[in-house]
Amino acid sequence: MNIQLESSVSACVRTPLAKHSDLTWHMHATQDVNYNVSIAKDILNPRNPVLARTCANYVVGKNRKTKRLVVIDSKVNEIYGDSLRDYFESWCFDIHWKIISSDEVNKNMESAIQVAEAMDDAGLLRRGEMVIGIGGGVLLDVVGFASSLYRRGIPYVRIPTTLMGQIDAGIGIKTGVNHGDHKNRLGTYFAPSSALIDPMFLKSLDQRHISNGVAEIIKMALIKDRTLFELLEAMSSYLTPQAFSSDHPVIQEIMSRAIAGMLAELEPNLWEAELARCVDYGHTFSPSLELRATPMLLHGEAVAVDMALCVALANGRELLTDEETSRALLLMHNSGLPIIHPVFNLELLEKALADSVKHRDGLQRLPITTGLGAATFVNDLTLDELSTALQFLEQRQEAFDQVTTL
Ligand SMILES: NC(=O)c1ccc[n+]([C@@H]2O[C@H](COP(=O)([O-])OP(=O)(O)OC[C@H]3O[C@@H](n4cnc5c(N)ncnc54)[C@H](O)[C@@H]3O)[C@@H](O)[C@H]2O)c1
Ligand SMILES: [Zn+2]
Incomplete structure (x- = not known):
């Protein structure tokens, strides 16, 4: 008991005295995050x-x-x-x-x-x-x-x-x-x-919730990891609950790349002081879609519709080739994810973008792919571009539907 008391007294004595003549005191501390x-x-x-x-x-x-x-x-x-x-x-x-x-x-x-x-x-x-x-x-x-x-x-x-x-x-x-x-x-x-x-x-898990998670893995692949994209392409017919819980080496690599990629993006910006974040890819328009869609969409499904739009936008700006664009959309489609949605129209996109601009402190800071596995940010997206991208995706969906009904 005595020892405890002594140590707490001496700890107080060692603390430097604040200058009592000042009227402003500056506090500075950093928090260590370790897990x-x-x-x-x-x-x-x-x-x-x-x-x-x-x-x-x-x-x-x-x-x-x-x-x-x-x-x-x-x-x-x-x-x-x-x-x-x-x-x-x-x-x-x-x-x-x-x-x-x-x-x-x-x-x-x-x-x-x-x-x-x-x-x-x-x-x-x-x-x-x-x-x-x-x-x-x-x-x-x-x-x-x-x-x-x-x-x-x-x-x-x-x-x-x-x-x-x-x-x-x-x-x-x-x-x-x-x-x-x-x-x-x-x-x-x-x-x-x-x-x-x-x-x-x-x-x-059911298949729908597996596809839901796959959407976020596709996000990591598109913005920063071309190898991950190719692994997903190769496995796109096998992305099932059984495969994800198995020892399949490719699935294991997909999991570790997805986790490592996410942590690498988060670690230098844990408190999101920097608002231009690659991990926000697919998360610009999707929050509004998630709110409006009935029946309810899962988070990853809404993210997929947003990513498809961003893929079409990148194609419009010639940041993705036609071949890369087709591969990205096909991967989403083959993974059981939607690329369009009835309420995802120009009116919703305009409002959603305005909301995201507020969330990102006044700038669009829209992450967009430059090739498969790399990204940049744009601040000058126009409504015309959004409208063209929507039309592009509707045509692509029609093409997918035709193949399914054949
Ligand atoms: N904090 C973050 O950084 C962050 C990032 C992404 C998403 N989120 C949040 O995560 C939520 C979505 O998470 P989710 O997709 O895991 O959904 P969820 O937590 O709703 O789980 C989906 C369903 O699966 C069931 N379930 C859970 N584990 C199961 C298992 N092993 N077997 C069978 N069923 C199981 C649950 O009961 C639920 O019905 C959203 O609210 C989203 O906002 C948070
Ligand atoms: Zn998300």
């Missing part, structure tokens, strides 16, 4: 220590079970709940469970508060006992958001179980919930302690 994103196979096998190690970064006291709060998506709980319970039991964890239904409609402040209440009920220590989020992008966004708010931040681990989560939503530091008419309008930047990716989870 691992790891791919690990078979993490629910009780003989595999990876999950236990990841969740035991903060061990409190000896001879005491390690307390954790697991927040899990209800569908994931149905499929993997028993295995998770067996696993944590065998590694002597004291787990408190919070099961939430995490569809896009439940991605709101109420869900975040429910998670915060579960943290309270579990009686988690402020730094020593972490939260483990297991589910898709929606669950991870909500859990990350609640973790950043609860006691102004408690440690949490991300275990993404969808393809979208494993290559995008579950590996960065953005958290958030929808509010009003806007997606992710309330949110924070809050890094996890780590993110653990086990492709095994993908075997129970």
Whole structure:
């Protein structure tokens, strides 16, 4: 007790005195962000220590079970709940469970508060006992958001179980919930302690949600990785839940390239001080489409329609050759993704662009491909170009439809 007191007193004495004659004091501090994103196979096998190690970064006291709060998506709980319970039991964890239904409609402040209440009920220590989020992008966004708010931040681990989560939503530091008419309008930047990716989870996803994640992989390929584009082309008929959860070496390379590419883009601009971001490719017009489309489009599907438009725009500016343009659109089509949508018309595009200009501080900063696997930004896009691009895509869709009906 004495020793503690002495050390806290001496720490205070060592702090330099502020100049009391000043009227302005300058504060400066930097925040270190340090976390691992790891791919690990078979993490629910009780003989595999990876999950236990990841969740035991903060061990409190000896001879005491390690307390954790697991927040899990209800569908994931149905499929993997028993295995998770067996696993944590065998590694002597004291787990408190919070099961939430995490569809896009439940991605709101109420869900975040429910998670915060579960943290309270579990009686988690402020730094020593972490939260483990297991589910898709929606669950991870909500859990990350609640973790950043609860006691102004408690440690949490991300275990993404969808393809979208494993290559995008579950590996960065953005958290958030929808509010009003806007997606992710309330949110924070809050890094996890780590993110653990086990492709095994993908075997129970449906094909539509695989295609949804593939859209974001195509994005990475188009803006920065031509090899990834070619691998996707070669595998386009095999991008299935079975393939993504298998040991297929090409699928493994696709996954690691997608993750590494995303992290490389995020790391130098984690807090998005720079608003011209290549990773916003396909995300200029898609937020408005996502809001308006009925029946609802998945995020990746809306991104695909936006990317197709940007491919057509690049073709119009001769930044993509006709051959490259056809290959990009065919890859989206073969991956089960749309390239047009009935509400994606000129009126919507004009409004969506105006919204994005506000979001990007007054400039279009539109990422656009220059060849397959490279990108630049434009600020002078016109409505005429958008109109021509839309017509181009309608014709291309007709050509796809003709092939299908043959
Ligand atoms: N924070 C970020 O940087 C970031 C990036 C991209 C997307 N997002 C967000 O991610 C969300 C989309 O994420 P998503 O596509 O993962 O959707 P999702 O979280 O809604 O999951 C899709 C569906 O799959 C189910 N599911 C999850 N894992 C499963 C599994 N292994 N087997 C069977 N079913 C499973 C879920 O219950 C849900 O019904 C959006 O809200 C988007 O805004 C966030
Ligand atoms: Zn996205």
